[in-house]
Amino acid sequence: MKTALLITAIALVSACSSPTTYVRSDTVLGRVVIYRNGVAYFERSATVAGDTLQLSVPADKVDDFLRSLTVVDADTGEPTPVSYPTQPALDGGTGLIDMKIGLSGTAPHKLRLSYVTESPSWKPSYRLVLAKPGQVEVQAWAVVDNTSGEDWNQVKLGVGSSSAMSFRYDLHSVRNVARETLRSNDLFAQAPPTGGSSYGQAGGTAPILAELNDAVLAANDEADRKLEAEPPAPMVMAERMERPGSRRSAKPKAAASAPAFAQKDSAFPSGQPLDGRMADVARRLQSTHDRVVVEGFAEAHESDKNAASLARANRVREQLIRNGLPPEQVVAVGRGLQAGHAGGVRLVQTPPLPAPNAPAAAAPAQAQEPIGTAHFESQIAMSVARGSSAMVSILKKDASGEVVYFYDSETSRGNDAFPFKAIRLINPTDSVLEGGPVTVFGEGRFIGEGLVEPIPAHSPAFVPFALDRQVVVERKNEERDEIARIITVQRGVFSTEAKHIRRTVLTLQNRQDEKVSVYLRHTLLPGYKLIKAPSNSERMGAAYLFRIELEPKAKVEVTLEEATPVFQTTDIRAHDGLELIGAYLSSAATGVLKDQVAHLIKLQKETANIEQQINTTREQMQEYRERMDELHAQIVTLTEVKTGAALLKDLQKKMQDISQKVSQATIRLVNLQERLMISRINFQDAVAELSLEDKKAEVADGASIPSAPAMERASGKPVSAHKKTK
DSSP states (O other): OOEEOOSOEEEEGGGSOOOOOOOEESOEEEEEEEETTSEEEEEEEEEESSSEEEEEEEGGGHHHHHHHOEEEETTTOOBOOEEOOSSOOEETTTTEEEEEEEEOSSSSEEEEEEEEEEOOOOEEEEEEEEOSTTEEEEEEEEEEEEOSSSOEEEEEEEEEEOSOOOOOOOOSSOOOOOOOOOOTTOOOOOOOOOOOOOOOOOTTOOOEEEEEEHHHHHHHHHHHHHHHHSOOOOOOOOBOOOOTTOSSOOOBOHHHHSOHHHHHTTTSOTTOOSTTTHHHHHHHHTTSOOEEEEEEEOOTTOSSHHHHHHHHHHHHHHHHHHTTOOGGGEEEEEOOSOTTOOSEEEEEEEOOOOOTTOOOOOOOOOOOOOOSOEEEEOSSOEEEOTTEEEEEEEEEEEEEEEEEEEEOOSSTTOOSSOOEEEEEEEOOSSSOBOOEEEEEEETTEEEEEEEEOOBOTTOEEEEEEEOOOOEEEEEEEEEEEEEEEEEEEETTEEEEEEEEEEEEEEEEEEOSSSOEEEEEEEEOOTTOEEEEOOSOEEEETTEEEEEEEEOTTOEEEEEEEEEEEEEEEEETTSHHHHHHHHHHHTTOSSOHHHHHHHHHHHHHHHHHHHHHHHHHHHHHHHHHHHHHHHHHHHHHHHTTOTTOHHHHHHHHHHHHHHHHHHHHHHHHHHHHHHHHHHHHHHHHHHHHTOOSSOOOOBOTTSOBOOOHHHHHHHHSSOOOTTOOOO
8 A cells, every 4th residue: 555755855965875877768757666675666758759769778777677667658558569679789988778669659659668677775764752641653764865876856756665576687688599400310328417415414403323223123132132031140239347446437339339220230231232332322421411312213014103113212222221321311202203214213412401590592583574565655746866865754643552561581682681661552554664773752852762673564563662670570491391191111111202391480570669561572492382371462473472460569470381292211210200200190090000109109218218327327437436546546645644544444435335336336237238228129129010001910829929029028038139020
């Protein structure tokens, strides 16, 4: 829609760049429309007495001229056919090409010529005036540069923008097509196509450590079965006993202090490789905090592709854990069926998870491209001298608007602690308001400046213009996983369908004595879905804007949660994994799996208590030994004193009492070590019995088979640590 230009122009002679050449002819320039994509539309009129119209076109503009030239009859509006010399003459030394356009029909000819040539784009500038509550006066100005080399005298001037493409294309040169001469008795050999390089891999991708197909995985499974068939080496636990009064504390052997999962896999040789690669991967990452994501891929013929791909990933994950990587550092993910990937796995190295309160990554800046079209044109002729610029008023209109606060912690010019004071307004026109600088006035004075992106017709926009720090925002970021469904359980490893949740808590505090509105900008990461947010929201491109009302001196807490589904494994032998599975099963009413996990949690607490008691006992023994060393030194000194017999006797009695306490503590420490070993075996036994199915094994006579912990309680003796569990 065309909008009339106000007849207001300010000459800016010094701001214009050096003039260029223009199309010269015996015509009158009547209309100029300048666009944002580097071209301008020119419209001319002429009355030609003869049958030829002479034009001089700059050589650098001839292609644009020929591509867009239109000649119509001014009376009828019908197109007029034109012809011009194939090899027009160059005007010597001027860089102009002389063209003679032949006209048909009877003379005189009243013509209207239009064409598009290269031109500097126009530049927008805005003024926002806060007048009445709920209203904003919008003033828009266009800065145009006349570098055409001719005066624009009494022309209708317009500016516009659109998503139209603009390019150069050679229409002036004569184009001959080379053809090959053929003879019927010639033999031809077809040449191969010209080769070229493919597009390089995008920068910043995660490094791939290894890729394994199903053949490698099958060979490793066969090696595992052979190892499991061999008799395992017995586990040994011993406590080195030191004489009372020794400075060296008792040290358990490594087998006694190894974690529960290490005892279960003790039958496997340390660092068992998978095709010689898993050991290398483990060694490389043991000194870092980077994670390994094991991605499994399914075959097309498999029915449950997610489960099949996750099972492949879990097999390789177990190998990495056997080679020394902590369970929490290895994540198995099922990718299902993916184009370009056959059945197998891929190991990808990724950076560690960010700290809980780490700031979110900045959102990419959006391209400053026009949205829709805009066209503003004068209805009254005006003049712009050559070599000068003009600042033309194109809009002055009231719009719906208000002063709000705009919180943006994502973009490069945003602020993480304070929202910007901003104007929220509605574009009052049917055209796009191009992006540009904005000056804000209120109460008869300057109050700030801002920069606005293109505003579509009748759409809302925000113009931040000041940072007064009257509203404070505290931001906290958290991440967690929640299990949505348990797929399989194998050797204490749960294959789950989970949700990775990013939680952002914003605490807003209003320091002012008046009510304010705050808009919070939040952009979702790719693949995430918003699951918790305020209901009052709108969109700004890919970002959400949530409106929050703040009463005077009030504080409000806003919670935003977004989630993405992931298929992953959870090792119940890791502390975090046990808590995660327990939290998921706590909502279940009944079930054998819930009872089994509850029993594991109880065993884990029991093990932790025993370890705490062991540490306390060792600290007490250390204190006793230090006291014994002091008493020993004092006794040696008193033996040289003849009058110290009574004191010597007292010190010897204290020495005997502390020695007895050390002996008792040593016995207590041995008992605690034995209880710790039994607790770990019970935990490992319970992990091996985890199952999704609720069934009980029975012997032929109907009696239930007792578990290892039950056998221990009945016999009073621990079950052998190397006993194979089911």
